[in-house]
Every structure is written in C-alpha cells, then in structure tokens.
Amino acid sequence: MFTDFFYVLRKKGVPVTVTEWVSFMEALCGGYFQSSLNHLYYIGRAFLVKSEAYYDMFDLAFQEYFGGIQTANVELDKVMEWLENPLNRLPKLSPEEMAEFQKKLEEFRKEHDMEELMRQFRERLKEQKERHDGGGKWIGTGGTSPFGAYGYHPGGIRVGGESWMQSAAKVAEERRFKNYRNDLILDVRQTKMALKKLRELKREGAQEELDIPETIDKTAKEGGEIELVFSRSRENSVRLILLMDTGGSMLPYSELCERLFSAATQSEHFKEFKYYFFHNVIYQEVYEDIGNYKKVPTEKLFSQFHKGYKVVLVGDARMAYSELFDVNGCIDYFSTNDRPAIEWLLRIKEHFPHSVWLNPTHRNFWGHYTVDAIGKVFPMYELTLDGLKDAIKSLTGRPKPAAMVA
Amino acid sequence: MAQSGQGYKGSDDYIASKPLMEIVNVAIALGKPLVIKGEPGTGKTLLAHSIAEALEKKLMIWNVKSTTKAKDGLYVYDTVQRLNDARFKDKDITDIRQYIKLGKLGQAFKAEEKLVLLIDEIDKADVEFPNDLLNELDEMSFHIPELDEEVVAQQRPIVIITSNSEKELPDAFLRRCIFHYIEFPDQDMMERIVKVHYPDMEAKLVKEAIKRFYWIREVDGLRKKPSTSELLDWIKALALGGINVDKISSEIPFLGTLLKNELDTGRFVRLSHAQSGGGVFKRRY
Numbered sequence: 001m002f003t004d005f006f007y008v009l010r011k012k013g014v015p016v017t018v019t020e021w022v023s024f025m026e027a028l029c030g031g032y033f034q035s036s037l038n039h040l041y042y043i044g045r046a047f048l049v050k051s052e053a054y055y056d057m058f059d060l061a062f063q064e065y066f067g068g069i070q071t072a073n074v075e076l077d078k079v080m081e082w083l084e085n086p087l088n089r090l091p092k093l094s095p096e097e098m099a100e101f102q103k104k105l106e107e108f109r110k111e112h113d114m115e116e117l118m119r120q121f122r123e124r125l126k127e128q129k130e131r132h133d134g135g136g137k138w139i140g141t142g143g144t145s146p147f148g149a150y151g152y153h154p155g156g157i158r159v160g161g162e163s164w165m166q167s168a169a170k171v172a173e174e175r176r177f178k179n180y181r182n183d184l185i186l187d188v189r190q191t192k193m194a195l196k197k198l199r200e201l202k203r204e205g206a207q208e209e210l211d212i213p214e215t216i217d218k219t220a221k222e223g224g225e226i227e228l229v230f231s232r233s234r235e236n237s238v239r240l241i242l243l244m245d246t247g248g249s250m251l252p253y254s255e256l257c258e259r260l261f262s263a264a265t266q267s268e269h270f271k272e273f274k275y276y277f278f279h280n281v282i283y284q285e286v287y288e289d290i291g292n293y294k295k296v297p298t299e300k301l302f303s304q305f306h307k308g309y310k311v312v313l314v315g316d317a318r319m320a321y322s323e324l325f326d327v328n329g330c331i332d333y334f335s336t337n338d339r340p341a342i343e344w345l346l347r348i349k350e351h352f353p354h355s356v357w358l359n360p361t362h363r364n365f366w367g368h369y370t371v372d373a374i375g376k377v378f379p380m381y382e383l384t385l386d387g388l389k390d391a392i393k394s395l396t397g398r399p400k401p402a403a404m405v406a
Numbered sequence: 407m408a409q410s411g412q413g414y415k416g417s418d419d420y421i422a423s424k425p426l427m428e429i430v431n432v433a434i435a436l437g438k439p440l441v442i443k444g445e446p447g448t449g450k451t452l453l454a455h456s457i458a459e460a461l462e463k464k465l466m467i468w469n470v471k472s473t474t475k476a477k478d479g480l481y482v483y484d485t486v487q488r489l490n491d492a493r494f495k496d497k498d499i500t501d502i503r504q505y506i507k508l509g510k511l512g513q514a515f516k517a518e519e520k521l522v523l524l525i526d527e528i529d530k531a532d533v534e535f536p537n538d539l540l541n542e543l544d545e546m547s548f549h550i551p552e553l554d555e556e557v558v559a560q561q562r563p564i565v566i567i568t569s570n571s572e573k574e575l576p577d578a579f580l581r582r583c584i585f586h587y588i589e590f591p592d593q594d595m596m597e598r599i600v601k602v603h604y605p606d607m608e609a610k611l612v613k614e615a616i617k618r619f620y621w622i623r624e625v626d627g628l629r630k631k632p633s634t635s636e637l638l639d640w641i642k643a644l645a646l647g648g649i650n651v652d653k654i655s656s657e658i659p660f661l662g663t664l665l666k667n668e669l670d671t672g673r674f675v676r677l678s679h680a681q682s683g684g685g686v687f688k689r690r691y
Contacts, residue, residue, distance in 0.1 A: 015577070019582075027432055027436055030435075033428055038425075039428060042425035046429045046432070046586050047584060050441075050577070050581070215489075
C-alpha cells in the first residue's frame with residue numbers, strides 16, 4: 001500500500017527506513033486508526049518522520065503524493081440539505097454536549113439572519129469550486145467529511161473546536177514547519193547543539209567512580225583487608241579557538257556570526273574557549289575586540305596554545321588577490337605586513353591540524369580565487385546547521401594536511 | 407475521566423490536540439515508545455501525567471540527568487555494599503539478590519499492572535544513552551547476568567519519552583519509536599489551556615493577557631521566550647493583583663513573571679518605550 005509514497009519521501013530527503021515503513025504498514029493494516037487523510041497525515045508523520053527538521057519535507061512529499069487524489073466535489077444540494085439539519089449528522093455527542101450545541105445553535109440563529117448566511121455560504125462554496133478547478137487541489141478535501149463540512153458553516157460553529165477540522169493536506173500545504181529545516185540558517189540553540197558534538201570525554205574532576213581492578217589489586221596486597229579505590233569520572237576536555245572576520249564584506253552576516261559566537265560562549269562544555277577577531281584575513285596580528293584595537297601577535301597563538309586546540313575560522317574568505325598573496329597587501333592603511341597572509345594561514349593550519357573555515361556565504365558564490373585558495377588550506381563549510389555539523393565531523397576526525405597553494 | 411475502554415482522550419486538566427491523542431492511542435495499541443519533542447512549556451511532561459490519569463494507570467517517572475547511565479534504569483548491583491558486608495560475618499552475602507536494586511525501567515517491567523513510564527528529558531544524558539536502551543525498549547526485557555535471570559515485562563508499559571532537543575537522538579533509537587513534535591499552541595488553543603487551569607477567570611482578562619503574551623513572544627531577540635507556565639503565573643498574578651484589564655494593554659504589570667532575564671527585560675522595556683513614543687510604559691514588578 002502506498003509503496004510509492006515511501007520513495008517520494010526518500011526523494012524529498014526524509015530519511016525514512018524500511019523498519020519504520022513496516023511498522024507504519026503494520027499500524028495501518030492493523031486498523032489501529034481511522035482511515036482518513038487526516039489520520040494518514042498525522043500518524044504517518046509520527047511513524048515515518050523522527051525530527052521536526054524533516055516535517056517540511058514530509059509536507060512536500062505528502063502534497064505531491066496525495067495531492068493528486070481527487071476528492072469528490074461537494075455537491076451543493078447535499079450540503080445544503082445536510083446543513084438544514086446538522087444535528088443528525090454530528091458525530092457522537094453526549095446528551096449534555098448535544099444540549100449545549102443546540103443552545104448555541106439557537107443563539108446563533110437568533111443573532112444572524114439564516115437566509116443571508118445561506119446565501120453567503122452558497123457564494124463561498126461556488127468560489128471554492130472555482131478555485132478547485134483552478135488547480136488548488138486541496139480546498140475541496142475538507143468538504144468530503146461531515147466534520148470538515150462544518151468548517152464551511154458560515155457561522156463557524158465548530159464542533160469541539162479542534163484544529164483537526166483543518167484538513168491535513170492543508171496543513172501540509174501551509175508548510176508550517178519550514179523554519180525547522182536543517183539546511184536553513186541556524187539559530188543559537190541549534191548552533192549550541194551542533195557545537196556540543198565537539199566534546200571529547202576524558203577522565204577529570206573529582207574521584208567518584210569505583211575503580212574495580214585497582215580495588216582488587218590493593219585489597220589483595222593488603223591481604224584481604226578491603227581497600228576501595230576511586231577514580232575520576234569522564235569529562236569533556238575540548239579546547240576551542242574561534243577566529244572571526246570583522247571586515248566590511250562580513251557586515252551582512254554579522255547577525256549570523258553573532259549567533260554562532262553567542263552559542264559558543266554560552267556553551268559551558270568547553271574546557272577552554274578563546275576568541276579573536278581579524279580584518280579580512282590574518283596577518284601578524286589578531287585582535288581581542290571587535291573594534292580591532294587590542295592587538296595580539298599571531299605568533300602568540302602558536303606559543304600559547306598547543307596543537308590539541310581546535311580552531312574555527314569564520315569569514316567570507318573573499319578579498320583582493322593582493323591581500324592574500326602580497327607582502328604589504330593588508331587593506332588597512334596604517335598596517336604593513338612583511339609576510340603575505342597565505343603564509344600565516346598555512347602556519348595556522350600547520351600548528352593547529354584540527355582547524356576548519358566556516359563561510360557564511362552560500363556555496364554557489366564561492367567561485368573566487370581567494371576563496372578557492374583558502375579552501376585549499378582549510379576545509380571550508382557553509383555556516384548553516386548542516387555545514388556546521390560537517391565542520392565538526394572534520395574537526396573531530398583525522399586532520400587532512402593543507403593542499404599546497406601558490 | 408476514566409475512558410480506558412476507548413483509549414486516551416485527554417484529561418480534565420490537560421488539553422491534547424486531536425492528532426496527538428490519536429498518536430498516543432496508536433502508540434499504546436502497538437506498544438511502542440512515544441518520543442515527544444517541543445519547546446519548553448508545551449506540556450511534554452504533563453502529557454504522561456495526563457495519560458496516566460485518564461487511563462487510570464500508575465505513573466512512574468525516570469528523571470534523566472547528565473550523569474544518568476542507561477544501566478541505572480535497569481538495575482544497580484551494589485558491589486561496594488556487598489564487599490563491605492563481606493568483612494563482617496553477621497550477614498549472608500551469598501545471596502546476591504539483596505544487593506540488586508531494580509531501576510525505574512526494571513520496576514516498570516516487573517509491575518503486575520500496566521503502567522505509564524515517563525522517561526523525562528532523555529536528551530540530558532550522554533549521547534549514547536538512548537542507544538543503550540534500544541533492545542530493552544524493543545523487547546521490553548533485559549538480562550541480569552549476576553543472577554542469570556531475565557526480567558521480562560509482565561505488561562508492556564506505556565513509554566513516553568520527552569526531549570528538549572538539547573542533543574539529537576540517535577537514528578537507531580528513533581526508528582523504534584513514534585515521534586511527535588508539539589508545536590507552541592496558537593491563541594485559541596492557549597485560551598482553552600488557560601481555561602482548564604483557571605476556569606473562573608474573567609474571560610476578558612484572559613483574552614487581553616494572551617494577546618499581550620503573544621505580542622511579547624514576537625519581540626525579536628529575546629534570550630528566553632516566555633512559555634505557557636509563565637503565562638499562567640502571569641495571569642494568576644494579574645488576577646490576584648486586581649489589575650484593571652485596560653492596564654494590560656497600556657503597560658505590562660508584573661513583567662518579571664514573564665521575562666526572567668535582566669537583559670530581556672531591558673531590551674523589552676526599551677522596545678516598548680520606542681513603540682509607545684515614550685512615557686506611557688511603566689516598568690513594574
């Protein structure tokens with residue numbers, strides 16, 4: 001059943017597996033839920049999609065697959081007839097609920113002119129039809145069930161008032177979960193989560209775990225007199241240096257970088273976290289502040305921090321050719337540099353093998369000679385959640401040496 | 407509200423959306439763990455309480471902390487105690503059983519009746535934690551090597567797992583679960599939620615307060631957006647303080663109940679100042 005849907009989902013990028021599909025089929029064939037498009041949407045989603053990041057893709061796939069189903073057009077007469085006497089058609093209501101509903105309906109009738117409402121309703125339904133013919137596949141769906149039809153009731157009396165009334169497909173069409181997609185720009189919380197993956201566990205801190213081999217050893221040596229030995233428990237020991245570009249071309253991305261920065265500073269799981277700023281590219285100095293006043297010699301990075309530090313550089317890597325490759329190429333009028341920037345970058349990569357470059361611009365715009373050159377020194381990733389994840393994977397994995405440039 | 411016959415339909419003090427109810431019922435019918443994710447304050451934890459209440463089942467809560475290990479939930483073998491007891495002759499240490507204490511999961515399996523097991527904030531623990539529970543949740547059984555005994559669930563418990571998405575859960579784990587993401591409730595839903603908590607509250611006050619609440623949530627760049635529980639506190643404070651309804655829209659009394667971060671409060675006051683042209687807005691706690 002619907003096996004094609006499985007492939008549509010995969011095509012849209014939802015990582016659904018056979019196991020999940022099988023258990024969904026089991027639930028479907030076992031009759032554990034009603035067979036309606038609504039149920040198929042919500043319950044299918046619960047079975048097949050395991051992260052809100054993929055909800056949007058699921059919506060798209062659902063639309064593509066089930067969007068083609070023509071639901072029977074609402075026959076105007078039938079609906080009108082039904083509306084005349086809706087109480088018989090209502091789903092099971094308790095007597096109290098029924099009374100309540102009746103009361104509401106009476107009140108409503110008193111307040112509104114029923115004739116006028118009916119006229120409006122007919123009109124609206126006609127519009128609806130037109131839109132349906134026009135290709136808005138989903139508008140008609142709601143009308144097929146007595147439940148949904150109520151949604152068209154001009155007075156808007158809603159049975160129970162649940163959002164269930166909204167047809168699933170319409171929810172799908174709305175694409176409410178667009179913002180949860182992974183490949184979009186990240187927010188602080190997501191960034192924090194991604195950065196957490198950086199952690200490395202080492203034994204540190206207070207001694208509170210019982211070290212069994214040591215205890216047995218000691219006890220044996222003491223001739224059976226029990227001697228308990230405790231060892232330290234594991235703790236995260238990652239050290240991170242963040243180097244950020246504050247150059248003018250980075251201005252449009254300042255907010256994005258801010259987010260990364262605040263996520264990194266808020267994360268309490270680094271053993272050590274250092275950050276420095278630079279302007280366009282790194283020469284003999286980096287700065288401690290965004291305004292680039294407090295200079296720190298780049299050499300100091302090498303003397304102060306050992307190669308176990310992980311380095312993340314953030315910048316658009318886009319500059320004039322001379323800035324990267326020439327002596328005195330620095331864009332600042334008052335600065336000079338006797339070594340071209342590319343040499344400094346190569347030294348950084350050499351000293352800190354675990355280093356990556358995050359680029360806030362889209363991959364499509366990377367075709368630029370300085371971007372290419374820097375991309376050869378550092379593995380370069382987009383500053384999106386996916387990019388960040390890849391970057392972290394490369395930071396924690398075995399480092400690759402810089403490809404030779406220039 | 408006892409409706410064990412017809413499945414879960416929400417309880418008196420908890421409003422579940424219809425899709426969520428259906429999903430809960432399917433999860434119960436198939437005996438699969440249900441993973442609930444969502445913003446803080448969307449009622450993830452309360453769901454388990456509500457299910458337990460509605461179906462008249464006992465609720466067992468396993469609060470996961472950063473130091474929690476998967477094995478803690480199954481059983482703990484107190485070797486140190488046994489070792490210590492071995493030094494004195496007054497206790498019989500040959501019976502290992504007395505040193506084995508079942509964890510929450512173990513207790514839930516052993517229970518005679520079906521119960522609701524809430525594994526709260528699973529993402530707080532180590533990344534490997536959910537993976538270590540794969541088989542136990544799948545088969546609903548585990549082995550105690552010390553006793554060479556199998557603990558098999560008498561009645562598959564209804565397992566509800568909540569996650570704040572601090573960490574991503576492993577795929578292998580998620581494959582075996584049913585997943586639902588609770589969206590932040592919209593204004594209508596919120597009104598109903600408030601009504602459940604304070605049935606006698608003046609409707610106009612609630613409406614106005616909710617309107618302001620969503621407006622505050624929209625303010626850009628808040629470090630911590632106020633959530634449902636903060637709204638409830640705020641409405642209670644408003645009612646107890648006897649605040650005039652009109653005042654809610656012109657100034658925001660008891661802002662401290664909604665925004666708990668000094669930076670947020672500052673930012674918000676500045677913004678509202680700018681919007682109201684200054685002067686009108688007064689900060690009160």
